[in-house]
Amino acid sequence: MASQNKFHHLLPSIRFRQSKKQLTPGTAPGTVEHIGERHMEEIKITVEDYDADHYEEFIIDNIENALPYLDSSTKTWIRTQGLHDIEKLKSIWNFFGLHPLIQEDIVNTSQRPKFEIYDNCIFFVLRLLTYSEDHQNIQTEQISIVLGSDFILSFQETDTNHFKPVRKRMAEKKSRIRSHNVDYLAYALIDTVVDNYFNVIENIASEIETLEEQLLEEPEDQLLEDIHKKRREIIHIRKTVWPLRDAINSIIRDDSKFIEDNTKLYLRDVYDHTIQVIDTIENYRDMILGLHDMYMSYTSNKMNEVMKVLTVIATIFIPLTFIAGIYGMNFDPQVSPYNMPELSWYWGYPASLSLMVASAVVMIFYFKHKGWF
Known part of the structure; x- marks a missing residue:
């Protein structure tokens, strides 16, 4: 103002x-x-x-x-x-x-x-x-x-x-x-x-x-x-x-x-x-x-900039949501014939977080390389 x-x-x-x-x-x-x-x-x-x-x-x-x-x-x-x-x-x-x-x-x-x-x-x-x-x-x-x-x-x-x-x-x-x-x-x-x-x-x-x-x-x-x-x-x-x-x-x-x-x-x-x-x-x-x-x-360009940032953020979170969705299914390995070994793995939780971070970093570098932001 x-x-x-x-x-x-x-x-x-x-x-x-x-x-x-x-x-x-x-x-x-x-x-x-x-x-x-x-x-x-x-x-x-x-x-x-x-x-x-x-x-x-x-x-x-x-x-x-x-x-x-x-x-x-x-x-x-x-x-x-x-x-x-x-x-x-x-x-x-x-x-x-x-x-x-x-x-x-x-x-x-x-x-x-x-x-x-x-x-x-x-x-x-x-x-x-x-x-x-x-x-x-x-x-x-x-x-x-x-x-x-x-x-x-x-x-x-x-x-x-x-x-x-x-x-x-x-x-x-x-x-x-x-x-x-x-x-x-x-x-x-x-x-x-x-x-x-x-x-x-x-x-x-x-x-x-x-x-x-x-x-x-x-x-x-x-x-x-x-x-x-x-x-x-x-x-x-x-x-x-x-x-x-x-x-x-x-x-x-x-x-x-x-x-x-x-x-x-x-x-x-x-x-x-x-x-x-x-x-x-x-x-x-x-x-x-x-x-x-x-x-x-100017207003349109400003809106496009906002939409671009929101789109980049949403795109980065797509694979993270996918990974979290898979390991959030909580299948019981004793009941299901298909075993998910990561569920009982000692390092499963930090490994899934590391995979999410790695996916986000890779996508950020990829977007920067393309000049999208």
Whole structure:
């Protein structure tokens, strides 16, 4: 167990937040009901207003506070963190005239990554994976993005600042985000999500190396459970990335007035990154299957070694049992017509023991000569 304790703390687990609550079968499409965990006490709404000459960030209580900026010629990014307050979210959705199906998908956090085009906007659903140093696990979160002509809305489950790098770039005067339209900001957000996948798979690689090291040193029963756990995590990550690849490909191929051709060039780069992530995940899945086969081979070989030792011991005792069986018949020489002279011989007992020992020694040397053990 020492080896298990040595390595097991190095294997962070992945925590996939999945709610057991689901919409009732037969519910009408567009029914808005929060499906997921509540991570915040109050919903937080932040406005990022910008153009090539200025950048401003502030928190608002309701969407009406953002009207002066939405009516101006600047571009506006409204970040909403927390999805449990449906009434407050509806004030945002109704103001921008979002389709009921968009509203339903935003608060149903079990959505798969996808891309949909509507008359007044484009809707994205992403799955963000991040590695938590504090909790030593990998967490997943749904990110919803609504792209309009001069605004962009984002909805997150938590108040974690995953898009801090994007905001930092926006604060720079010569930022490319500020000089481009809001579709470029949407690209930057998607690119940030994909970049986090690389951080996750780097940790997956480290965990696989730890499992391999443990397998080569002193495999324990716990190791098989860790291998199966890591395999399930890789499969879940794969299911997260594959739909995103298809969604980005649809963005590139479809014609939309909300995405400029220049931005599609950058989206092609994101598409290449998703392909790279998928290829890496496939390699890691093969490696995990290889570790599973190695563990099963080790277990099989260990069992074969045990069976070989037991077989050798049993084989050695076969002639000993035969000799003991013969002289254990106890035929009375006065009654039986066939005399067993050894039964009345003075040295019969030590002679039979010597014969047994000699038989065992001969068989041991014979097995060693054959290389059987």
